[in-house]
Amino acid sequence: MSAWTAERLRSLCLSLPSCVERFPFAPGLSVFFVAEKMFALSDLDGRPPAVSLKCDPEHSLFLRDTYPAVTAGYHLNKRHWNTVVLDGSLPDDLVVDLVRESYDLVVAGLPKHRRARLGDSSAQ
Numbered sequence: 001m002s003a004w005t006a007e008r009l010r011s012l013c014l015s016l017p018s019c020v021e022r023f024p025f026a027p028g029l030s031v032f033f034v035a036e037k038m039f040a041l042s043d044l045d046g047r048p049p050a051v052s053l054k055c056d057p058e059h060s061l062f063l064r065d066t067y068p069a070v071t072a073g074y075h076l077n078k079r080h081w082n083t084v085v086l087d088g089s090l091p092d093d094l095v096v097d098l099v100r101e102s103y104d105l106v107v108a109g110l111p112k113h114r115r116a117r118l119g120d121s122s123a124q
Contacts, residue, residue, distance in 0.1 A: 004086035
């Protein structure tokens with residue numbers, strides 16, 4: 001477990017295929033998209049940083065019950081989104097898995113032709 005910075009989070013998100021970072025809501029509110037769909041959003045100036053991520057509803061409940069740093073998505077659909085405070089209390093591999101899960105859920109929800117453009121083998 002280690003401290004996460006906005007730059008470390010940005011690097012992780014941008015390492016995912018076809019990820020684009022934009023600021024549609026406010027300067028400093030970084031939003032990460034795949035195929036025009038949001039999968040992560042983070043206040044770059046937050047101390048500690050936090051990120052809102054899409055999550056399977058059952059997994060969301062488990063995470064919220066298990067980790068105090070995981071709460072219902074702030075200003076988002078609380079059934080499908082969690083806000084994760086990156087205060088160092090979560091294992092690094094869990095944070096990476098949660099970002100990837102959010103990305104994968106968004107990609108899985110895309111129409112087949114859009115997934116195929118991303119190189120998603122399940123779209124075949």
